[in-house]
Amino acid sequence: MQxxxxxxxxxxxxxxxxxxxxxxxxxVIYQRCLAIELAKLDIKFVREEEHTIFYEGINVGSRRADFIVEGKVSVELKAIINLEDVHLAQAKNYTVAYDFPIGLLINFGSQSLQYKLIFNPKYNIKLN
Structure with missing residues (x-):
């Protein structure tokens, strides 16, 4: 895959x-601004879309993704000083639970923008 x-x-x-x-x-301020920038590029997205979480086929609740972009990338935003493993785990859980091939964890709270690409192991994605 390219x-x-x-x-x-x-x-x-x-x-x-x-x-x-x-x-x-x-x-929420970064979320609103990111929505403006995505719209400028005509990138389709939904903010705060609720998804049902299933455990062994049973509905056990729901969570909201910060963004679902083009129906294929889940995006979780943070505004904290440093990303920690718990934030990465949350973003990975959302990507897998929502059944998207790729997720993004983006942190606006540090001096430099931090981001992590997350890959759903169900999909065989290789980036060149």
């Missing part, structure tokens, strides 16, 4: 937001 153009566009939008605002705002 490098994933969509995730690079999402990261580029996040970088523009971070370069413009810097760190220190609440997550």
């Amino acid at each position: 490098r994933d153009e969509l995730t690079y566009k999402i990261i580029g939008c996040a970088m523009k937001v971070h370069n413009t605002l810097g760190n220190g705002f609440q997550e």
